[in-house]
Amino acid sequence: MSEAEPKTVEPMWPNGASEEYVAARLELAKAERALRDRIEEVAAARRRMPRGLLLDQYAFAEGPADPGLAEPVRETGLRELFGEHRTLVVYHLMFHPDDDAACPMCSMWVDGFRGVAHHLAQHTGFAVIGKAPLPKLRAWAARRGWAGLRILSSYGTSFNADLNAERSNGDQRPMISVFTAEGDAVRHFYTLPANFLDDSQRGIDLLSPVWNVLDLLPGGRGEWYAGNDYA
Template identity: 30%
Template sequence: MPGKVVSREEWLTARKELLVKEKAAVRAQEAFNAQLRNDFPMVKVEKEYTFEDLKGKYTLADLFQGRKQLIVYHFMLGPDDEAGCSGCSFLADNLPSTLTHLNAANTTLVLVSRAPIAKIEQYKKRMGWEFPWYSSFGSEFNWDFQVSIDEAVSSPATYNYKPMEKPYKGELPGLSVFYKEGEDLFHTYSTYARGLDGILVTHQLLDMTPIGRQHIDWKRHDEYETETK
């Protein structure tokens, strides 16, 4: 039993007290969002990057698909990986089932990985996803946005805005946001590690339940054992 059992009146009193903290948390999040929109600086993207899907090659500007904003999820799938990261796969399952609403808000969402496009398409088909997903293989994009790490190339390696404590080589998760004004592209925001938690809808829903997240070792959705009745 995760909590004590009380009368409806006691529950209502406790809920009203918790509501005060809940509203304070919402206001704090709103203040953070406002600072990110209105006060946080951006930097012009000067370097050229190349991406690829089955239809051809693209620049970073092309990934906007004619819209003002671009959100890139850096999915952990490297050239030597046999399958996508289970954590990134869990996150991808939490992304909107339709991108229509984002597109209506002048925003494009894509996934980018360093694996060759054939490997990306193979895993994308396995997972049943329809997200636009591009390969950055041969480009410095992943290195520049600190989601591909190699201590031999950059020492000490940096992730989540600080030097890594242990040597590491491979892919790491992240999310980056870009803005387009005329022909100019700007990097406005990137977040990594626990900063990605806010887009995990499964976590947000479980946080409202009595037993919470339960520290489950999330798997790819086709790897859970199917219970039969």
């Protein structure tokens, strides 16, 4: 429905809908298609980004796949997280070392990643890295049911600071990063923070089904904020 209208349109409304409703829905469908096209344009521009920085050989603390188990703990290098893939996606979990719980919003995003991790594994490595010490991270992962996800602690490393996943005062930033492997080296490709350049929010909303489903409702998402009390 971009340039030429189709001769027939599959209905997106029940039988008996008013002409006013049908006309408005068709206009909305055009806007939805234009939004899709714009998203694809941005994705193409992202793929054209120049080569990023070669990174240090960071190492993180990691436990077993079952977050309910405390041992064994091993040191895992950033390059190891790629597995058989040439790319790696890292979610920077907002979990300050002094806190006892992760950010509710971050936890909601990781809940979603947990549900599709087996699909992502067909294409890329995926890991969740937080600044809190490993026991805190694993206790939180066990509470949230994140079994199977690679949950690693960057505590005691400069990883968060170097990637600007934390501010100079130690506050953690929610964001997602993509890396590429070049032999034994790791190169930064792309980072997407939760806030845009003007500090407005919803920078990574497209990565969570929760926001996209709420936006379909008559009242939209409103002022709702994820919480740790109901999960």
